[in-house]
Amino acid sequence: MTAEQCAARPVPDLYDRSGNRYPLDDPRWRGEDGSPLTVSSLPGLRPDQIDTNERSIWRYHAALPVSTAHRVSLGEGWTPMIPLEWGGRRVHFKLEWFNPTSSFKDRGVSVMVSHLAAHGAVRVLEDSSGNGGSAVAAYAAAAGIRAKIIVPATTSAAKILQARAYGAEIELVNGTREQVSDEAIRQSAQIPYASHNWHPMFIQGTKTIAYEMWESFGFTAPDNVVLVAGAGSNIIGCDIAFGELLDAGQIGKRPRLFVGQPELWATIADTYNGIDPAGRGERVPTIAEGASIANPVRLQEAVEAISRSNGAAYAVPEAEIHTAVRALAARGLYAEPTSCVAAATLDHFIATGDIAPNQTTVVVLTGAGLKSAEKLASVFDGPSN
Helix, strand or coil, rough: CCHHHHHHHHCHHHHHHHHEEECCCCCCCCCCCCCCEEEEECCCCHHCCCCCCCCCCCHHHHCCCCCCCCCCCCCCCCCCEEEEEEEEEEEEEEEEEHHCEEEEEHHHHHHHHHHHHCCCCCEEEEEECCHHHHHHHHHHHHCCCCCEEEECCCCCCCHHHHHHCCEEEEEECCHHHHHCCCCHHHHHCCCCCCCCCCCCHHHHHHHHHHHHHHHCCCCCCEEEEEEEECCHHHHHHHHHHHHHHCCCCCCCCCCCCEEEHHHHCCCHHHEEEEEHHHCCCCCCCCCCHHHHCCCCHHHHHHHHHHHHCCCEEEEEEEHHHHHHHHHHHHCCCCCHHHHHHHHHHHHHHHHHCCCCCCCCEEECCCEHHHHHHHHHHHHCCCCCC
């Protein structure tokens, strides 16, 4: 990017839902009104602004509100996108387990920790059901920052071990995912809160997945993107990036976002579909543990993103998640069950006709099956085998 281009770029800041504005270097993690913070609009990239010498998300650093001088990177991003025949059509699967800690969370955490390191953080706190904690622990270690991760006691042992291996302090909390979050918020009064659900820089990192799709398809957007959602960061990241590209005149329209969630944890899908999530009854555990978030912090923004794309959302029954686990594995894709919600969502919207055979469709598989051995054993060692 030339000096002239840099000078012409607007200086970003943060804003909350009430419209309050804050400078980027403000250490707060939520607004005065208690709502999540968002980075103000940034211009989208042109192809000539991509740093092709970088094989990571930082090839798009011109679209990120973080200085490359302080970046903390482990080579995240630029993950493969493989075409497969699926349901009588050609579908592209984006394999996010090729990220350093084996999940898409590395994208957001790289940008978030880079921002925190640039502003002098020496210790950070995160709450996570697994993948987010592993990512924060890894990138904090890379930055020389101490990390404390608060996790549900029911989290997969492999995910807890991974975070501990990076040197993070682990605190197990009995109770729901929301109770874990409440404990983290309480402790954030003493330790800077590097929450992948709350921190605005995390979303800036997740948007790079959309930039990769655009670049990989010859600087065009796919027709459809199929996503699993827990807190909805991939939904919002795609919405931001495709919006930036649309505003920059680099694409002609937004891809439709098709979102799936486990049926008893489908707050985003139900809200989008005009259904009261409380009407589903008790929220029993799901094999897709990474998506079991009852009250997403950015619910409003996620629902608006689906609507803006003219997309759709689906509450996926547990049996369909199991079927998707098997179907992906039969194609050589060993995805964690949370990822498989996206494949079940794909099947649903193929069946409804919303995803047509002649369209370009990308399904994002967010994490590796090796991180959820206990959950996968319940599928492959079950009565039907």
